[in-house]
Amino acid sequence: MLRLLKWLLLGLLALILTLGVAIAVAALVIDPNEYRDDLAALAERELGREFEIEGEIEWSFFPWLGIEVGRITMADADGYHDEPFVEFDRLAAAMKVWPLLRGELHTRAVEIERPVVRLMRDEDGQDNWTDLAERFAAEESDAGQQPAGADAPADADATEPPPADLEALAGMVIGGVRLNEGAVYWEDRSDDRRIRLDPVNLEIDTLRLDEPVGIRADALVGDEEYLEFTSEARLRQADAGPELTASWSLSPLDPKGLLEALGEEPPETEDPGVLRSFSGSGEIDATAERIDLTGLAVELDDSRVEGEAAIEPAHPTIELALQLDHIDLDRYLLPETAEGEPSGHGNGGNTDSDDGPREGLGDLREVALDFPLEPLRPLVVEGRIGIDELHAADLTVSDFEARLTGSEGELGAESLRARLYEGELAGHAWLDARGDVPAFNVATSLEGVAFAPLLEDLLDRDWLHGRGHFHFEGSGGGAHLHGLIEDFEGSGRIAAEDGNLLGLNIPHKIREAAAQLRREEPPEAPGHDERTDFSDLTASFTLEDGIAHNEDLLLESPVLQATGEGSANILAEEIDYRVRATLPDGLNEEDAPLLHRLAGATIPLEITGFLFEPDIRLDLAEALGEERLERLGAAREEIEERVDEERERLEREAEQEQERLEQEAREQRERLEQEAEEQRDEAERRLRDEVESFF
Known part of the structure; x- marks a missing residue:
């Protein structure tokens, strides 16, 4: 950039000097208008274009050796504009005489009034400046050829330009540039697009080596959007070569309005109010090898980023340290589809239900990962990015920090840290740009996170409450999101404490099954949402070929213990999972009489169907059959026990009755025997009395 600036300045000086000498001679002997x-x-x-000088030419000799030309026009190429390709109403340039006599160059500001440039691309994609570019390129090529027979220095590098040196500018005073009321018109007939910048103003103050120079530029784009840029720059010759330092400021502009004024369709955003304000300021320190950007302060809408950056184009290398106060990225996404309109379906698993189409992931092949990889391969990156508060994918993150690093085609965040949902995030994320398609390697760890608000914001589904941790790591690549998920391989683990699973109340399902078995009215639903409380929940999983698989789900609660295994096919949007709930011994009979009776029973559940709205079904046939066997077994034992008890009771009663009857018989016999004996004694007494009385 400095080398280019140097050649522009030297070219301008050469032009002014040549004009000065010509003016000095011509002013004395000729009338230029002739x-x-x-x-x-x-x-x-x-x-190679029609050229007209319509205005007057005026000379000045002392104290300024100068020239002023009126209106000049250069015609456009054939088949393009009828109006001139370039025109301006006035051009004035001058240099001071006395310094020139001392070998010094002091110029007055070059003044250009109402310059107009008309650019066009025709229906075939041909530009109206191509012929000029080819002509100038040919002249530059001819000028660069050595005369025949000339020998180049043995150590010369024909492709490397000579080192930049600004010492030739020492002592020079260049009065600057004043471009007033200019205009640039662009027309692209291949896609029927037009851009107009009118007016365009540029003012560069007096330029001296190693002294500050003010720069101001403004333009009105399409009669609507006003751009204004200001800068104060200093150019100096340092020991290592030319160095440019500058401060700059860009006044607030409307990005969407600017795109409309430039003939581009502004992006649709979820929030129509974003991309409506952009401004910035900072400082630049540039040499031929390095550009340092310091004091950066850029504002987009209500977000502000501050920091510094450095670029070494030859390597290339980027160093940066940026801090963003806050941003809601969801506001900048494409707007969601209208209510009730499906957003697309998956690849076979997401079919229409009886209630109409169900919203799924859509065709993930349409989400292309087609960003260019070639420029990233030689890039070297070192830096840090911090965000006080970030809202993205409906997630809210605070104190986000990423340490960026990378080289040889591997770029990423070596250290990611943030706070979210009462927990902490740590991990890394890498992009591998060495292959034909982008590949990624990620690892993340969430500690102490509250799952309920996290999943509600992430998936818009409230299905897990509790606090715990989540770990995942894996790698894969692809040309689109479908290919990335299909290729991605990884593993993870989740653990939560003192929470609940929403959408399924296993104890209530068991009570319903028992009521059906006894042909009773089903129990009333609980007053709260359907949920299964747990004290601990753990599960690990693997991800391969787009399928997440788990074999060790464990859920523990005071009234049951559940294990599970199965898989979720992300690409097909299908789930096939089995849970087996076991009722432990030791349940309080008064608090849970039915569950107490079913202690040790195993209840199978099936979770199948559409991944985002699965069918959760209790296997009633198996569950009720097992309960019936338990109940019948308990009843049979109870009846047999009662029969034995009744038999024993009857036997005891029979024995007692027999003993009673025998006792009564004995007593009756004894009574009868006594009565008989008494009657015999009485008869004998009477007989004796009668005998005695007879005799």
């Missing part, structure tokens, strides 16, 4: 046609014809031969 040669306007000859000068125009000479320019026309050089440019």
